[in-house]
Amino acid sequence: MMEGQIVARGIKDTRVLAALRDTPRHEFVPEALRDQAYQDHPLPIGFGQTISQPYIVALMSEVLELGGDEIVLEIGTGSGYQAAVLGRLAKEVYTIEIVPELGERAERDLARLGFLNVHVRVGDGYQGWPEHAPFDAIIVTAAPQQVPQPLVDQLAVGGRMVLPVGRWNQELVLLRRTSKGIEREKLIDVRFVPMVGEAQQTH
Numbered sequence: 001m002m003e004g005q006i007v008a009r010g011i012k013d014t015r016v017l018a019a020l021r022d023t024p025r026h027e028f029v030p031e032a033l034r035d036q037a038y039q040d041h042p043l044p045i046g047f048g049q050t051i052s053q054p055y056i057v058a059l060m061s062e063v064l065e066l067g068g069d070e071i072v073l074e075i076g077t078g079s080g081y082q083a084a085v086l087g088r089l090a091k092e093v094y095t096i097e098i099v100p101e102l103g104e105r106a107e108r109d110l111a112r113l114g115f116l117n118v119h120v121r122v123g124d125g126y127q128g129w130p131e132h133a134p135f136d137a138i139i140v141t142a143a144p145q146q147v148p149q150p151l152v153d154q155l156a157v158g159g160r161m162v163l164p165v166g167r168w169n170q171e172l173v174l175l176r177r178t179s180k181g182i183e184r185e186k187l188i189d190v191r192f193v194p195m196v197g198e199a200q201q202t203h
């Protein structure tokens, strides 16, 4: 997986490469699909949801430029795999999942595998997690049609936020908060499941 799919497609951050090497993706995939755990495509995890493809996990992790001291927010825990990778790259990870069964299962799996710095909450992530804000990095793994303003508001100065935006034609967008305001950069076209809940009522 690493050489063929991740390095070959341009991921260079050695900490990201090490985090992916050291995180057992098969532990976050349903047993019946474990033989496909290291192939470069998304896989179903139940409740109509998916675990993202490894290249996208690597790319989204890399653009957050994590050095190890950051407080990170993830919206869309899903299987817990992306949160586990982030747990190896940052100091604390706060992750929110709207489907209770997925959030509870991810919490159990993360605890069983020893990811003690990853904290899971069940709920709608649209409003973020204000008690732990501001965040040095925010990652959203479901697509809203517009960037949720409450998440932008919880981004620290110097912070990065990566998320898919759009309905059918989605773009992966990187936002940076500088002392002068928000900078926005389009990365690549992507296809994520929609962000549900409050995100669907605000456009």
Ligand SMILES: C[S@@+](CC[C@H](N)C(=O)[O-])C[C@H]1O[C@@H](n2cnc3c(N)ncnc32)[C@H](O)[C@@H]1O
Pocket: 049, 050, 051, 052, 075, 076, 077, 078, 079, 080, 081, 082, 083, 096, 097, 098, 099, 102, 123, 124, 125, 126, 141, 142, 192, 193, 194, 195, 196, 197, 198, 199
């Ligand atoms: C592509 S999957 C996540 C993949 C996940 N990061 C992983 O590593 O397995 C997107 C997840 O976002 C969740 N989701 C959708 N809307 C949400 C919301 N408003 N708040 C929190 N989670 C949400 C979905 O239930 C789904 O589990």
